[in-house]
Amino acid sequence: MPVPTTEKITTITDTCVPLNLNNVDTDQIIPARFLKGTTKAGLGEKLFYDWRYEGDGSPKANFALNNPRYSGSILVAAHNFGCGSSREHAPWALKDYGFRVIIAISFADIFRNNALKNQLLPIPLPEPVVLKLLEDIERNPALAVTVDLQSQTVKIPGQPDQHFDVDPYRKQCLLEGLDDIGYTLSHAEAIQAYETAHA
Amino acid sequence: MSSTPRTLYKKIWDAHVVHEAAGFPTILYIDRHLIHEVTSPQAFQGLRDKGLKLRRPDKTFGTVDHSIPTTDRSLPIQDPEAAGQIATFEQNCRECEVQFFGLDSDQQGIIHVIGPEQGLTLPGMTIVCGDSHTSTHGAFGALAFGIGTSEIEHVFATQCLLQQPSKTMEIQVEGGLSPLITPKDIILAIIAKIGVGGGTGYVLEYTGSAIRNLSMEGRMTLCNMSIEAGARAGMVAPDEVTFEYLRGRPFAPQGSEFDKAVEVWKGLRTDDGAQYDATVVLKAEDIEPMVTYGTNPGMAMGISRMVPSQQDFANAEDKTELSDALEYMMLSPGKPIAGTPIDVVFIGSCTNSRIEDLRDAARLAQGRKVSASVRALVVPGSYPVKRQAEAEGLDRIFREAGFEWREPGCSMCIAMNGDQIEPGQACASTSNRNFKGRQGKGGRTFLVSPPMAVAAAVSGTLMDVRKLGETAVPGLQHEKERV
Numbered sequence: 001m002p003v004p005t006t007e008k009i010t011t012i013t014d015t016c017v018p019l020n021l022n023n024v025d026t027d028q029i030i031p032a033r034f035l036k037g038t039t040k041a042g043l044g045e046k047l048f049y050d051w052r053y054e055g056d057g058s059p060k061a062n063f064a065l066n067n068p069r070y071s072g073s074i075l076v077a078a079h080n081f082g083c084g085s086s087r088e089h090a091p092w093a094l095k096d097y098g099f100r101v102i103i104a105i106s107f108a109d110i111f112r113n114n115a116l117k118n119q120l121l122p123i124p125l126p127e128p129v130v131l132k133l134l135e136d137i138e139r140n141p142a143l144a145v146t147v148d149l150q151s152q153t154v155k156i157p158g159q160p161d162q163h164f165d166v167d168p169y170r171k172q173c174l175l176e177g178l179d180d181i182g183y184t185l186s187h188a189e190a191i192q193a194y195e196t197a198h199a
Numbered sequence: 200m201s202s203t204p205r206t207l208y209k210k211i212w213d214a215h216v217v218h219e220a221a222g223f224p225t226i227l228y229i230d231r232h233l234i235h236e237v238t239s240p241q242a243f244q245g246l247r248d249k250g251l252k253l254r255r256p257d258k259t260f261g262t263v264d265h266s267i268p269t270t271d272r273s274l275p276i277q278d279p280e281a282a283g284q285i286a287t288f289e290q291n292c293r294e295c296e297v298q299f300f301g302l303d304s305d306q307q308g309i310i311h312v313i314g315p316e317q318g319l320t321l322p323g324m325t326i327v328c329g330d331s332h333t334s335t336h337g338a339f340g341a342l343a344f345g346i347g348t349s350e351i352e353h354v355f356a357t358q359c360l361l362q363q364p365s366k367t368m369e370i371q372v373e374g375g376l377s378p379l380i381t382p383k384d385i386i387l388a389i390i391a392k393i394g395v396g397g398g399t400g401y402v403l404e405y406t407g408s409a410i411r412n413l414s415m416e417g418r419m420t421l422c423n424m425s426i427e428a429g430a431r432a433g434m435v436a437p438d439e440v441t442f443e444y445l446r447g448r449p450f451a452p453q454g455s456e457f458d459k460a461v462e463v464w465k466g467l468r469t470d471d472g473a474q475y476d477a478t479v480v481l482k483a484e485d486i487e488p489m490v491t492y493g494t495n496p497g498m499a500m501g502i503s504r505m506v507p508s509q510q511d512f513a514n515a516e517d518k519t520e521l522s523d524a525l526e527y528m529m530l531s532p533g534k535p536i537a538g539t540p541i542d543v544v545f546i547g548s549c550t551n552s553r554i555e556d557l558r559d560a561a562r563l564a565q566g567r568k569v570s571a572s573v574r575a576l577v578v579p580g581s582y583p584v585k586r587q588a589e590a591e592g593l594d595r596i597f598r599e600a601g602f603e604w605r606e607p608g609c610s611m612c613i614a615m616n617g618d619q620i621e622p623g624q625a626c627a628s629t630s631n632r633n634f635k636g637r638q639g640k641g642g643r644t645f646l647v648s649p650p651m652a653v654a655a656a657v658s659g660t661l662m663d664v665r666k667l668g669e670t671a672v673p674g675l676q677h678e679k680e681r682v
Binding site: 020021022023025027028031032033035036037038039040050055078079080083084085086087088091106108109110113114117118131167168169180181183184185187188190191194195198 | 217218222223224226228237238240241244249251265266278280281283284287329330331345346347348349350352353356357358359361363395396399400426427429431495497516517519520523613614615622632634635636637640641
């Protein structure tokens with residue numbers, strides 16, 4: 001059976017940071033020149049680096065992460081968030097910066113997988129819901145959204161409660177802080193049998 | 200023998216199921232695990248932290264490609280971070296007994312170039328690598344896809360992955376390509392048609408006469424960029440072209456074993472009557488030389504066309520995305536893209552650095568000169584590619600034309616190794632991603648084919664390669680025979 005890791009996602013209520021953009025690629029989330037390390041530590045400082053900072057290192061005032069109106073552990077974006085490179089540095093950086101949930105209209109496959117393995121919850125919601133949420137956050141940055149993984153519900157003030165899909169196995173892993181390797185190794189005999197049959 | 204007709208994807212999936220249970224993802228066996236220096240160190244560390252062993256070092260192969268210099272290999276690496284990452288990689292491989300093609304190997308190269316070159320990539324295999332362009336290997340009728348570092352660690356520990364089945368999309372390209380049109384143009388046309396998210400949740404299978412007529416190098420270019428449409432993987436069913444490419448490769452079966460393998464591989468095709476979840480059809484003769492105008496690979500168009508305007512898009516987000524992209528790219532809506540000045544030309548990357556790409560480029564570069572305003576470089580995909588090119592005199596053609604001739608690596612595709620463009624510079628690049636800053640902070644990338652890259656180098660602008668004034672253009676190398 002899966003073995004516990006340290007962290008769990010259950011319920012999160014927090015304000016949101018709006019990123020009203022389609023196709024946010026992982027090169028934007030963390031530029032490749034910051035991938036030369038050999039650990040996961042400290043990547044939050046590099047998150048969205050070229051969108052956050054001018055060439056001289058001063059913050060770009062018009063970027064959402066630098067805007068003092070916005071804070072919180074929920075990032076909201078539009079279509080196809082996390083496309084491009086498979087670098088897991090992207091969810092590591094988002095996580096290290098302090099995000100716990102990403103709400104978007106859709107996600108790129110590899111990013112979604114990587115996020116789920118790092119206790120960073122990607123929540124796909126219908127386009128009109130996300131676009132209204134983005135507008136509402138911009139009008140009222142204090143708007144707090146509640147994500148309940150157990151009931152697979154997102155509560156957004158001014159909108160009907162939203163159900164979201166999550167794979168039942170992934171949900172169990174997130175709720176109980178379980179690790180995939182433990183699960184797969186619980187089937188070590190099946191792996192051995194496969195290898196014997198295909199030797 | 201199954202009575203239900205199956206797609207190629209389904210056949211490979213079925214053959215690799217280790218365990219299935221309701222409510223759980225499938226445990227899928229992985230035949231080949233390719234690793235490189237950038238995405239593996241945290242996975243090796245994770246394995247150590249858990250006290251686990253790398254289960255099948257014999258199915259794991261590595262190389263260094265992303266952060267290595269493409270200058271003289273006998274010199275020390277200038278960047279201490281890159282040097283540390285490379286040293287860590289080699290140490291990890293030694294410790295876990297993984298065979299790797301290191302910086303000093305005469306077989307070193309970009310992982311997606313050397314996998315096929317060494318015969319590590321074979322039809323019917325499941326192949327993964329911590330790199331999204333692993334889709335390249337699908338050209339051989341393998342199921343190949345990019346994974347994250349947690350999944351690398353999972354494969355290290357179990358030689359398996361937890362997977363949900365994908366949907367399948369047939370991309371059918373029929374007919375003959377016009378002269379100077381390459382597989383790069385085909386794939387850019389496909390992504391422009393279905394969009395950067397159009398393949399999300401799907402495995403693409405490329406079919407049709409235009410695909411059958413492609414060489415292995417051409418099919419690799421095509422499958423390589425499947426990920427740029429968001430697809431999990433791209434595949435081409437293996438055929439005689441595939442078998443001929445693989446015969447005699449170092450890690451492929453040899454002699455009578457190879458012939459036996461071919462008999463099995465011949466069954467790796469989508470059965471008549473099998474259903475895809477979606478089908479997209481393109482006519483090869485409609486495809487012209489392609490170029491990207493925006494900041495993702497879906498923002499691509501024929502070189503003869505005008506840069507799109509707001510009225511070409513229906514919804515508000517697309518309009519916003521367009522204006523943001525055009526501002527970054529310094530392009531004017533409604534104006535021709537041809538004539539846009541170019542500062543740098545890059546021929547290389549896992550998309551277009553194989554011998555046939557270099558032959559196509561050299562044929563057009565021969566007897567011409569790189570514009571005085573352009574810096575142009577050619578970075579072969581591997582040492583075997585480099586040696587082959589040098590044996591054919593291609594390096595001499597490039598150098599005489601004014602191109603730099605470099606050592607193999609990812610180089611200016613990802614700009615991790617010092618090969619990069621400067622803020623504001625425009626690069627005509629044969630690589631795969633035109634994301635903002637991908638080739639260097641503030642740099643502007645125009646994705647093109649190798650022939651289009653040469654045309655840009657020579658003219659100093661984006662131009663239609665068909666207007667380069669070449670006489671007697673023979674068939675390009677990527678087509679096994681021109682009809």
